[in-house]
Structures are given as C-alpha cells and as structure tokens.
Amino acid sequence: MLIAKVVGSVVSTQKDEKLQNAKFLVCQVHDHNNQPKDQYVIAVDSVxxxxxxxxLTAAGSSARQTTLTKDKPCDAVIMGIVDSWDLGGANVYEKWND
Amino acid sequence: MLIAKVVGSVVSTQKDEKLQNAKFLVCQVHDHNNQPKDQYVIAVDSVxxxxxxxxLTAAGSSARQTTLTKDKPCDAVIMGIVDSWDLGGANVYEKWND
Amino acid sequence: MLIAKVVGSVVSTQKDEKLQNAKFLVCQVHDHNNQPKDQYVIAVDSVxxxxxxxxLTAAGSSARQTTLTKDKPCDAVIMGIVDSWDLGGANVYEKWND
Amino acid sequence: MLIAKVVGSVVSTQKDEKLQNAKFLVCQVHDHNNQPKDQYVIAVDSVxxxxxxxxLTAAGSSARQTTLTKDKPCDAVIMGIVDSWDLGGANVYEKWND
Amino acid sequence: MLIAKVVGSVVSTQKDEKLQNAKFLVCQVHDHNNQPKDQYVIAVDSVxxxxxxxxLTAAGSSARQTTLTKDKPCDAVIMGIVDSWDLGGANVYEKWND
Structure with missing residues (x-):
C-alpha cells in the first residue's frame, strides 16, 4: 500500500457501467516522512x-477485493483512512493535529 | 487509475484473435495538475x-474487467471519459471549456 | 500496452517445462513519438x-491470455504487430515505409 | 520480492472490514548492497x-497468498524475515550482528 | 521477463509456511546490452x-505459474537460464564464453 493525501475528485459521466456509483478521488502519494511525491493515483473510495x-491505497487486482470494487475495471482503491503513523518510535503524522 | 489524454491511435492487423475488434488508442498520461508527463500507454477503448x-485508464488485470476486454491479452483500458476534476476545490479541467 | 521494437532473441534451454515451445524476443520499448527508450522487455511471441x-506488448497477468501463454510463467507477450500509428492526425510510423 | 527494513507502523481505524486485524508496517526498501532506497511500501505483516x-515483501496479487491476507484488499505483504544474505560469497547482512 | 544475473542468495528461516522449501536468489537486472542496472529482485528459483x-525472471501473478510457486506469496520467479542472446544478429552473451 501507499500513503496518499486526498487532494481532489474527478467527475466522469461516460464510464463503464459497473462503476456508475464509484467516487473517484485524486490521491497524491506521500513518502514515509510525509513529504508529497511527484506521483498521484485516481482511486475509488471504499471507506x-x-x-x-x-x-492507504491498494493497487492492481488487490484494488478489486472490496465489496464496492469487486469485478470492476478499477486498479486503485482507498481501503483505509490513516489515523497516524510513526517512524523509529517518533510520530510523523497524527490526524487530530492536522 | 491514471488521467490521460487521447492523442492518437494504433493500427494492428496481425494481432491476437480475441482482440480483432479492439480499438487501440495512444494515451499520454497527465499529472493531477493536467501537465503532460513523459509517459504513455496504449489502451483499448471501452467507452x-x-x-x-x-x-481514465485502468491497468493490469483490472483492464480485463470490462465486457469488451474480458479474458483478452489487454493490460490497459479506457474505462471512463473525464468531464472535470478539481484540486482543493479549484477546477483544474472542464471538458466543455477545452 | 507498450509499443516496442523487436531487436533480438534469447535462447534458453533450461527453462520451465510449460515454456518449451516459447520464442523469447528482446523488445526495446519506444515512446509514442517512436523514439527508443532505455527500457526493454523479454516477451513471448504469440503472433x-x-x-x-x-x-504491441501486454504485461502481467494479461500476458497469459493468449492460447500460447495460458497458465504459463510468462509476464510479457507480443499480442500484435503494429502496422502504423498516428498522433494528432499525423502519421508517426508506417510499416511499409520502414 | 524486495528487501526492506521495517521502520515504523501505521494506525488506521476506519478501514476495509476484511483488514480489521491487519498490522500495517512501514517498510523502507533497501538495495542488494543493503543501502536504503528512496522507496517505501506499507505492508501487512504475516510473519x-x-x-x-x-x-522480504511480496507485492500485487502474490500479497494475497498468505492465510492472513487471502481475498483482502492488500497489495503488499511481509512473507519472510531475513536472517542474512550474501553477494558473490561475501556476507552483506547478518541479523545477529545487526 | 527481465534478464538478470544471479549474484547472491537470501536466508530466511521465519517465513510463510508455503515457502519453506523455496530458494531465494538475489538477481541483479541487466539491460539488453548486458550492462548491470541499478535494480534487483529477489526471486524464487524454479530451474x-x-x-x-x-x-530470465517473471514477475507478479505470472511468478506463481510454476509447480514450485503455485498459490504461494511469491512475486518473482526464475523460470529460465539464459544460454545466449543476440541483438541485430550479433551475439551479446554466450554462456559458454562467460
């Protein structure tokens, strides 16, 4: 999985019928020190x-293992919202301080 | 998924029989700020x-989850046409202004 | 899919038994402007x-969707020969002029 | 598989129900000379x-082949703890000297 | 597939039970001109x-298509030993001259 920040959303009317109810979010990938990377992914939100x-985003076939995305042409899913993470015992990100 | 712009098409007569009716489009990947990246993908169009x-393009096994691409040797599919997207509440792309 | 040029071939006698009849070709990836990239893939030829x-090469599980590669430890397949492609209406590559 | 060092952990309360008991670890990828790379992955720990x-981390659909991760929206798993490795007969890493 | 050179091996005692008999080899990726790249993969040896x-190494779900790796949390496999390869008709590598 990658850590990413939700920074926007995409509207698509003309799309595969299986994805009619999907919400597409623009996710900017962050590194483990919480610095934004020059990498993004459009992921379906399942949480x-x-x-x-x-x-947290999961990619590839693993992105189809949620109830919402099963058997759908979707290669990235948001399968968790991050509360916090730490490195070497030190807190890097804490949702409630954000 | 990635955001990409359809910039061309590929003609292939001698190809896997399962793909006889597939339309191959040249898709240039854009970043989330709508800047073209030095990355492209040839995707089958399903929409x-x-x-x-x-x-929007989906890659890998997810590219085989449309009716058109099921069980075919295709690793990228266009599964949505983008109407618009925004970042931080500001519109980045709007199809009708294009 | 990626566009690539077949530039060589690989001989492997000691290999997985399922691949005994496979032909491994060295494919140099080209960008959409037909410039060679510093990227190659060894793909099984199915066409x-x-x-x-x-x-055109397909990667990952999609590379196992041809009759020749089904259920085999092969992660890249040539599933089409390119006749031509164009960008913005202008021809970039034409096989018969090559 | 990639070699990585476990450098932290991620807390996520609101996540896919199938992952309720998963432990997410921050893994920094190392090269084969044991130098840290500018690449990380969040992996579920199965060992x-x-x-x-x-x-050792496995990615993609292979990350779902452990008892813990089967059929779950997880694209990276820790499937082994490294005791040691060598290159050209010389030891590069030895757990007990760490 | 990628061409790689086996440069070492990894010992892992505490690992997924399905992989108890797997041999993990450190494979340094080479380009098609036989120059080593700054990229490696740890692959299970099946040949x-x-x-x-x-x-030759195969990645992703294709790495699970050998008898040895079937249904195991393994995302890279050695599925062939290279005897030789050529580019444009000229020999680049020949095992017996190595």
Missing part, C-alpha cells in the same frame, strides 16, 4: 474518505 | 473515447 | 513477430 | 516482524 | 539456477 484525509 | 478526450 | 517489427 | 527487522 | 548464471 468514506474526504478531501484532506491521509489514506 | 467511446476519441482523440482529444481526457480519460 | 509471428520477427526482428525489426514494431509490436 | 511476526517488528521494527528494525530486515524483511 | 536450478546458481550464482553467476544469467537468468
């Missing part, structure tokens, strides 16, 4: 994430 | 996309 | 491609 | 790894 | 490869 949230 | 459209 | 041909 | 351990 | 051998 109620919103703009500004730090999230 | 009626045309040159100049901004689209 | 009768030969050295000098521009081809 | 009892802890901070400071050098581990 | 009796040894240090110094040039091999």
């Amino acid at each position: 109620g994430a919103g703009e500004g949230d730090m999230v | 009626g996309a045309g040159e100049g459209d901004m689209v | 009768g491609a030969g050295e000098g041909d521009m081809v | 009892g790894a802890g901070e400071g351990d050098m581990v | 009796g490869a040894g240090e110094g051998d040039m091999v």
Whole structure:
C-alpha cells in the first residue's frame, strides 16, 4: 500500500457501467516522512474518505477485493483512512493535529 | 487509475484473435495538475473515447474487467471519459471549456 | 500496452517445462513519438513477430491470455504487430515505409 | 520480492472490514548492497516482524497468498524475515550482528 | 521477463509456511546490452539456477505459474537460464564464453 493525501475528485459521466456509483478521488502519494511525491493515483473510495484525509491505497487486482470494487475495471482503491503513523518510535503524522 | 489524454491511435492487423475488434488508442498520461508527463500507454477503448478526450485508464488485470476486454491479452483500458476534476476545490479541467 | 521494437532473441534451454515451445524476443520499448527508450522487455511471441517489427506488448497477468501463454510463467507477450500509428492526425510510423 | 527494513507502523481505524486485524508496517526498501532506497511500501505483516527487522515483501496479487491476507484488499505483504544474505560469497547482512 | 544475473542468495528461516522449501536468489537486472542496472529482485528459483548464471525472471501473478510457486506469496520467479542472446544478429552473451 501507499500513503496518499486526498487532494481532489474527478467527475466522469461516460464510464463503464459497473462503476456508475464509484467516487473517484485524486490521491497524491506521500513518502514515509510525509513529504508529497511527484506521483498521484485516481482511486475509488471504499471507506468514506474526504478531501484532506491521509489514506492507504491498494493497487492492481488487490484494488478489486472490496465489496464496492469487486469485478470492476478499477486498479486503485482507498481501503483505509490513516489515523497516524510513526517512524523509529517518533510520530510523523497524527490526524487530530492536522 | 491514471488521467490521460487521447492523442492518437494504433493500427494492428496481425494481432491476437480475441482482440480483432479492439480499438487501440495512444494515451499520454497527465499529472493531477493536467501537465503532460513523459509517459504513455496504449489502451483499448471501452467507452467511446476519441482523440482529444481526457480519460481514465485502468491497468493490469483490472483492464480485463470490462465486457469488451474480458479474458483478452489487454493490460490497459479506457474505462471512463473525464468531464472535470478539481484540486482543493479549484477546477483544474472542464471538458466543455477545452 | 507498450509499443516496442523487436531487436533480438534469447535462447534458453533450461527453462520451465510449460515454456518449451516459447520464442523469447528482446523488445526495446519506444515512446509514442517512436523514439527508443532505455527500457526493454523479454516477451513471448504469440503472433509471428520477427526482428525489426514494431509490436504491441501486454504485461502481467494479461500476458497469459493468449492460447500460447495460458497458465504459463510468462509476464510479457507480443499480442500484435503494429502496422502504423498516428498522433494528432499525423502519421508517426508506417510499416511499409520502414 | 524486495528487501526492506521495517521502520515504523501505521494506525488506521476506519478501514476495509476484511483488514480489521491487519498490522500495517512501514517498510523502507533497501538495495542488494543493503543501502536504503528512496522507496517505501506499507505492508501487512504475516510473519511476526517488528521494527528494525530486515524483511522480504511480496507485492500485487502474490500479497494475497498468505492465510492472513487471502481475498483482502492488500497489495503488499511481509512473507519472510531475513536472517542474512550474501553477494558473490561475501556476507552483506547478518541479523545477529545487526 | 527481465534478464538478470544471479549474484547472491537470501536466508530466511521465519517465513510463510508455503515457502519453506523455496530458494531465494538475489538477481541483479541487466539491460539488453548486458550492462548491470541499478535494480534487483529477489526471486524464487524454479530451474536450478546458481550464482553467476544469467537468468530470465517473471514477475507478479505470472511468478506463481510454476509447480514450485503455485498459490504461494511469491512475486518473482526464475523460470529460465539464459544460454545466449543476440541483438541485430550479433551475439551479446554466450554462456559458454562467460
């Protein structure tokens, strides 16, 4: 999984019928020190994430293992909202301080 | 998924029999700020996309989850045409202004 | 899929038994402007491609969706020979002019 | 597989229900000379790894082949703890000297 | 597939039970001109490869299509030992001259 920040959303009316109810979020990948990387992914939200949230994204066939994305042409899913993480015992990110 | 712009098409007569009716489009990947990246993908179109459209592409096994691409040797599919997207509440791309 | 040029071939006698009849071709990836990239892939040929041909390659599990590669430990396949492609209406590559 | 060092952990309360018991570890990828790379992955631990351990991570659908991760939206798993490795007969890493 | 040179091996005692008999080899990726790249993969050996051998590696779900790796959390496999390869008709590598 990658850590990413939800920074926007995409509107697509003309899309595969299986994805009619999918919400596409623009996720900017962050490194483990919480610095934004020059990498993004458009992921389907399966956990109620919103703009500004730090999230975990899963890619490839693993992105189809949620109830919402099963058997759908979707290669990236938000499967968790990050509360916090630490490195070497030191807190790097804490949602409630954000 | 990635955001890409349809910039061309590929003709292939001698190809896997399962792909006889597939339309191969040249898709240039854009970043989330709508800047073209030095990255492209040849994707099968499943939604009626045309040159100049901004689209969403899905890769890997997820590219075989549309009716058109099921069980076919295809690793990238256009599964949505982008109407618009925004970042931090500001519109980045709007199809009708293009 | 990626566009690549067949530039060579690999001989492997001691290999997985399922791949005994596979032909491994060295494919140099080209960008959409037909410039060679510093990237190559060894792909199994499923369409009768030969050295000098521009081809389409599919990767990952999609590479196992041809009759020749089904259920085999093969992660890249040539599934089409490129006749031509264009960008913005202008021809970039034409096999018969090559 | 990649060699990585477990450098931290991620807390996520709101996540896919299938992952309720998963432990997410921050793994910094190392090269084969044991130098840290500018690449990390968040992996589910399936072998009892802890901070400071050098581990092997598997990605993609292969990350779902452990008892813990089967059919779950997880694209990276720690499937081994590294005791040691060598290059050209010379020891590069030895857990007990760490 | 990629061409790689077997340069070492990894010992892992505490690992997924399905991989108890797997041999993990450190494979340094080479380009098609036989120059080593700054990229490596730890692959399970399925063909009796040894240090110094040039091999073909398959990644992702394709790495689970050998008898040895079926249904195991393994994302890279050595599925062939390279005897030789050529580019443009000229020999680049020949095992017996190595």
